[in-house]
Amino acid sequence: MNAVRPPAEPLRAALHHVAVETADLDNCVAWYTEFFGGTAAWTLDEFSDLTRSRLPGIVRLTEVVAAGTRFHLFTRSDDYTLPQPDVPQFQHLCLAVPSAAELEQWRARWQRLFASGRFVFARPDPPTEIVVDDDKVSSLYLYDVNGLEFEFTHVPAEAEGR
Ligand SMILES: [Fe+2]
Known part of the structure; x- marks a missing residue:
């Protein structure tokens, strides 16, 4: 078993962006922009050697700024197959x-x-009911247009740090 040791010097970091791979960038950007109430900040179609080696076949990436973070939505060429x-x-x-x-x-x-019919959903499962646990923490689970799962949660002040 690994013993947990406090770090000699705490290092700081914070969430900067979430990368989402999609087969249909226009559909994905439209849904993220409208669902999260965000804006498309910029689009890239030229990538560094490092990016191309990490994400073979990448052709376009759009940053959507919303929900206190940035979503880096990207797509690859048609001959790229999804990971195992x-x-x-x-x-x-x-x-x-x-x-x-x-x-x-x-x-x-x-x-x-x-219900608008304006988006193509890879996984058309509806959102879950809102569940509330014993600490009064509520959660909702839903899928984006690509079939990626998001949780939305409300943690009341009395349940923080539990
Ligand atoms: Fe969770």
């Missing part, structure tokens, strides 16, 4: 919202955009 399912990846991304009532609003917005 046994490649380790993050399972979901969780965003905190300031009140339990806002979870209902995010859920309703997802349903409204889905």
Whole structure:
């Protein structure tokens, strides 16, 4: 077992962006912009040698700024195939919202955009119900247009640090 040792000197870091791979960049940028209420800040179609070696076939990347972070939405050329399912990846991304009532609003917005028929969803499962645990922490799970899972949570002050 690894013993946990306090670091000699704490280093600082904060979330900067979340990278999302998509087969349809226009669909993805449109949904992220409208669902998260964000703006498309910039688009790249030329990449460094390092980026091209890490993400073979990358052709376009758009940054959408929303929900207190940046989403780097990118797509690859048609001949690129998705990674094998046994490649380790993050399972979901969780965003905190300031009140339990806002979870209902995010859920309703997802349903409204889905019902509009303007987006193509890889996985058309509806959002979950809003679940509340014993500490009064509420959570909602939903999928983006690519089938990536997002959690939205509200953690009341009395449950912080539990
Ligand atoms: Fe979670």
